[in-house]
Amino acid sequence: MTKEDVISKKLENNNYKLTQQRATVLDVMYENKGKHLSAEDVLLKSKQKMPNIGIATVYRTLERLASLEVVYKTMFDEGKYRYELCEDENHQHHHIICMDCGNISEVEEDLLNNLESHLEKKGYKIVDHDLKFYGYCPDCNK
Numbered sequence: 001m002t003k004e005d006v007i008s009k010k011l012e013n014n015n016y017k018l019t020q021q022r023a024t025v026l027d028v029m030y031e032n033k034g035k036h037l038s039a040e041d042v043l044l045k046s047k048q049k050m051p052n053i054g055i056a057t058v059y060r061t062l063e064r065l066a067s068l069e070v071v072y073k074t075m076f077d078e079g080k081y082r083y084e085l086c087e088d089e090n091h092q093h094h095h096i097i098c099m100d101c102g103n104i105s106e107v108e109e110d111l112l113n114n115l116e117s118h119l120e121k122k123g124y125k126i127v128d129h130d131l132k133f134y135g136y137c138p139d140c141n142k
C-alpha cells in the first residue's frame with residue numbers, strides 16, 4: 001500500500017469524507033512533504049487550486065487531519081502552529097530552528113531512545129518525547 005492508500009483508508013475508517021475542499025488541503029500537504037506550513041501557507045496554496053476556499057475550512061481540515069495523525073502540528077517560536085505530513089505515526093522527528101532566518105530543519109538522529117530506556121528502568125512509562133533545538137543554521141553561522 002502506498003502512503004496515499006494508508007491515509008485514505010484511515011480517513012475512511014474514521015468516517016472522514018474527503019470533500020473537494022478537504023481533498024485540496026490534503027493535496028497541498030502531499031505536495032509539500034517535508035515542509036512545515038502555517039495555516040496561512042496552506043490557505044494560499046489551496047487557493048491556487050480552489051480560489052473560493054476559506055481559512056476556516058483550511059483550519060478545520062488541518063485540525064481534523066492532525067487529530068487523525070495524518071498531519072503533525074508543531075508550535076514553533078512565533079506561537080503559531082505549523083503543519084506537515086506525518087511520516088512516522090509513532091514518533092515525530094525533531095526540529096532545529098534557526099534563530100536568524102527562521103529556517104526549520106529536521107534532525108535525523110534520535111539519541112533519546114537510550115534516555116527513554118534509562119527512565120523506564122526507574123519505573124516510568126514513557127509514551128513520547130518532544131524536543132526542539134534553537135540555534136543558527138550553517139548559512140547564518142558563516
Ligand SMILES: [Zn+2]
Binds near residue numbers: 099100101137139140
Ligand atoms: Zn539561518
Ligand SMILES: [Zn+2]
Binds near residue numbers: 093095
Ligand atoms: Zn518536520
Ligand SMILES: [Zn+2]
Binds near residue numbers: 091092094129
Ligand atoms: Zn525522538
